[in-house]
Amino acid sequence: xxxxxxxxxxxxxxxxxxxxxxxAYENTxxxxxxxxxxxxxxxxxxxxxxxxxxxxKKEGRFTISFNKSAKQFSLHIMDSQPGxxxxxxxxxSQGNSxxxxxxxxxxxxxxxxx
Amino acid sequence: xxGVTQTPKFRVLKTGQSMTLLCAQDMNHEYxxxxxxxxxxxxxxxxxxxxxxxTAKGEVPDGYNVSRLKKQNFLLGLESAAPSQxxxxxxxxxxxxxxxxxxxxxxxxx
Numbered sequence: 301x302x303x304x305x306x307x308x309x310x311x312x313x314x315x316x317x318x319x320x321x322x323x324a325y326e327n328t329x330x331x332x333x334x335x336x337x338x339x340x341x342x343x344x345x346x347x348x349x350x351x352x353x354x355x356x357k358k359e360g361r362f363t364i365s366f367n368k369s370a371k372q373f374s375l376h377i378m379d380s381q382p383g384x385x386x387x388x389x390x391x392x393s394q395g396n397s398x399x400x401x402x403x404x405x406x407x408x409x410x411x412x413x414x
Numbered sequence: 415x416x417g418v419t420q421t422p423k424f425r426v427l428k429t430g431q432s433m434t435l436l437c438a439q440d441m442n443h444e445y446x447x448x449x450x451x452x453x454x455x456x457x458x459x460x461x462x463x464x465x466x467x468x469t470a471k472g473e474v475p476d477g478y479n480v481s482r483l484k485k486q487n488f489l490l491g492l493e494s495a496a497p498s499q500x501x502x503x504x505x506x507x508x509x510x511x512x513x514x515x516x517x518x519x520x521x522x523x524x
Contacts, residue, residue, distance in 0.1 A: 306456075332511045334511070334512070334513075341518075342517055342518075343418075343504050343515030343517050343518055344504070344513075344515050345515065346512055346513065346514075349511070349512070389457065400508075401447065401459055401462055401472065402447075402459070402513060403459075403473075404449075404456040404458075405456055406454060407456050
C-alpha cells in the first residue's frame with residue numbers, strides 16, 4: 301500500500317519557469333510534510349516542510365501548498381534554475397513522543413533546461 | 415561538522431556473503447534510520463532506532479538486522495546477501511522530524 305503518491309515521475313522545465321510537483325496521501329494521521337532534494341551521488345537534503353495547520357509555506361523560490369481536505373500537497377519552484385535540476389521527494393510522517401518515521405513518495409526527476 | 419557518515423561508500427558482494435554497513439552521527443541525535451533507495455521505488459524504511467539499545471522494523475526489514483549499541487552508531491547487517499538487496503542504502507538521524515541523511519552506500523550483490 302503506497303501511502304504517499306507523487307507525480308509526475310519526471311519533469312522538464314525551461315529556465316525561469318515554474319516547476320510543480322504534486323503529492324497525495326492517505327493516512328489522516330500524518331502531521332508533517334517535508335520535501336527533500338537529492339543531487340546525484342548525494343543523500344537527500346531537507347528543502348522545506350509544512351504542518352497541516354497552515355495552507356502555504358514559502359522559503360525563497362520554494363513554496364509548499366497544502367490542501368488538508370483533499371489530502372494533497374505540492375511543491376512549487378518559482379524562477380526555476382539549472383541548479384535546481386535534481387530528484388525531489390515528498391514525504392509524510394506521524395509522530396508521537398517526539399519521534400517519527402518518514403514515508404516517501406517515489407520521487408520526481410526535475411531537469412531545468414538552460 | 416561531519417553530520418552522518420556512512421562506510422563503505424561502495425561494495426560488491428557475492429550471493430550468500432555477509433557484510434555490515436556502518437552509520438555514525440555526531441549530532442547527538444536520538445533517532446536513527448536505515449533506508450534503501452531503488453529506481454522508481456523512492457526511499458523505503460528498513461529498520462529504525464529510537465534510542466541506544468532499541469531497534470524496530472520498518473517497511474522492508476526481511477534479510478536485514480540492525481544494532482544500536484552506542485547512541486552515535488547504527489549498524490545494518492546482511493547475513494546472506496541476495497541479488498534483490500542490490501540497492502543504495504541511506505542512513506539518517508534526527509532529533510525530531512528533520513532528518514539528516516548520509517551520502518549513501520552503493521551495494522551490488524552478484
